[in-house]
Amino acid sequence: MAPAITLAAEPELSAANTGFMLICSALVMLMTPGLAFFYGGMVRVKSTLNMLMMSFISLGIVTILWVLYGFSLAFGTDSGSIIGWSSDYVGFTGIGTADLWSGYTIPVYVFAVFQLMFAIITPALISGALADRVKFTAWALFVALWATVVYFPVAHWVWGTGGWAFELGVIDFAGGTAVHINAGAAALGVILVIGKRVGFKKDPMRPHSLPLVMLGAGLLWFGWFGFNAGSWLGNDDGVGALMFVNTQIATAAAMLAWLIYEKLRHGAFTTLGAASGAVAGLVAITPAGGAVDPLGAIAVGAIAGLLCAMAVGLKYKFGYDDSLDVIGVHLVGGVLGSLLIGFFASGKGQSEVEGLFYGGGLEQFWKQCAGVFAVLAYSLVASAILAFLIDKTIGMRVSEDDEVAGIDQAEHAETAYDFSGAGGGASRTASAPAPVAEAASKKVDA
Template identity: 55%
Template sequence: MPLAASLAAERIDTGDTAWLLAATALVLLMTPGLALFYGGMVRTKSVLNMLMMSFVSIALVTVVWLAAGYSLAFGDDLGGGLIGGLQHAGMAGLGPDSVQGTVPTLLFATFQLTFAIITAALVSGAVADRVKFGAWLVFVPVWALLVYVPVAHWVWGPGGWILEHLGALDFAGGLPVEITSGASGLALCLVLGPRLGFRKDAMRPHNLPMVMLGAGLLWFGWFGFNAGSALGANGLAAAVFLNTLAAGCTGLLGWLFVEQKRDGHPTTLGAASGAVAGLVAITPSCGSVSLLGALVVGLGAGVVCSYAVSWKFRLNYDDSLDVVGVHLVGGVIGTLLIGVFAEKAMTGGTEGLLYGGGLAQLGKQAVAVVVVAAYAFVLTYAIAKVIDKAMGFRASEEHEHTGLDLTVHAETAYDHGVLGHGAPVSSSVVPSAQKVKSQA
């Protein structure tokens, strides 16, 4: 074995590597979990389309990440902390002997890839039921390169300005994942406009057991998302794991409390949404706060997000599956509260307002929130407008009314829900393959 390879092998910790392998698989599972979560929340006529938007994101983002995304996010900074270089484009120079900390670099790159995948998939929930599938295939890789990758470099990349110049903290993705997806979802809502029948027709989730199953898979995967970000099987990973569990629980309870007081009924959808809100908020702060801080962060997100999801009716933007109300708002809460609850025992030095750190860290967190949200919103709005002008981003009114499952994919999730107990599909119901292709 060459000397360089031998030295690299000695740096690899098998325990850390085994844990990160498991964590990577857990985070990848979150995207199918999200597909079920979103799929259960839409109406029967667009279930498969919703699932497809998540699953196709896995393929699209993976190709883009391997080609250039990883290098731009985690390559050597080109100056100013804005973007990395292309020295690892196509994963060049990253063989099995390359090491990142105590784990193989290829594993680290794959772990980070799973974050990029689910962030793109999250955006789809804001515009469920009304997106051209072909336009989505164009949007995802462009968005991943122009929006997600730069923000990931700012927060986690070597020389990134948020990490090394501003000094804001984000352990597992409040800024690149939650706030970026939420702000981007809001931009898409404004470009595409509301669904047909918004604020008039009932648009209830069609399958709440599917929603709960999806939420359970998300919660399961979130342990890899957060605790895996410790990049080692160590005490920090254990603390983050417990913080993640605690915040999900108080988020769930906080949402149900609001529902009971406001509506008189604690719902299964509320339980699923509250757990996700708590998990969203603890994502940036799980490595900075104690258990008490995690409990408060989760509770605050559950309560606030339960009100935030109704803002779309007052402000007249159609955030179909509450990406803005849960991910943007929850991500802001969790990122800002680092400036209040951060403890030296977790951060290694930084302390929040509650522990004598003053307002400095809270100010840094606020600057990071504003800049990332604004960047994601503006860039996403611009990308969506260009795609809309070039090929049309929104599905036709006929497709939206009939349902995207049948008109785009020529399939239905439930035969009895659309075709009538297994009745044969007529040519008048399903457009020809050529027509579907041209309109998708």
């Protein structure tokens, strides 16, 4: 008698996984305001609002593009291993509330909104390299074009079924290539086109609010648990839990490594160093956290913390003006985290792939190299071309006078801090009763 054939049961909607993924999506959304505060505190006071707006505008632009066609390009039916397209995803017109993402127990809507949050934060990451000098209209146009030409296709390569990197076996759990290398390479491409800030390497350009930087770093760290653990799209087999644990471990190791390097090199443990080291660890563990064990996470974090701390100084050596160290942290950290999978993959996490140090040879390392350098090259060149075209049409930079006076006032007609009501001034005395205003005037004259 022929053996009975047992058909695999169709996945059913899991309320637990759906709720978990909605929470993770909200956490990833919070990362963009967190990034805004992180960057906003690192710039001079006259650029604070512009820096906040460069992140917040991505929430608006990319959301609409994602619904109209971005989700279809990134996760639609594959075409040539390069791009996707599904008419049902255009405008979300063909998605039913009960439709499940293929092979998973969550609705398509949940997967789409989770991936939307990744698409939002990636161009926002680029903005840190361009502080103080880019027209807001030009930036908004760049975000729309870059998301369309660069992010959506790269997301398909890395995560879309049929994408060439996905099919090759490149491991990117939550965005080392598609998010961090992509954004870091784009930042370098735009910098090479628009040039340096006025006063680069001459004027002091210190952070105006380190408490804002620490607040932003804390929000990023918090949101990153959703960014990383949620990328397993469920919570059934413990891999998401491994990623959660490794996220914390690698971030801690990177922060400590950065601070130790900073103390030995510069003689102090700084708050900016602590925040930057934490972000470097978060970046590096993003692609690797599902493949390495906790000891491997310590190694990935420590290596990233040390080498990213060293890398941020390269801009002074080579003369490119990466305002807030997007290249030094996101590009370098993303490359390290992606390539170190080839050495530290344990074979006991998201797959059975083993790295060199666990007996697997260098096969996975070469696959990682293919993904890393292809994304880096494509994003660098495409981003530079987009910036060049925008610069030659509507202009990419504000005028030198506006840059020196302050981009907040020039582009947004606002300032981050209003000091006119603290300790006198025209607005204070003008609203005071006449005798009080007259007395105040006499005191000033005296």
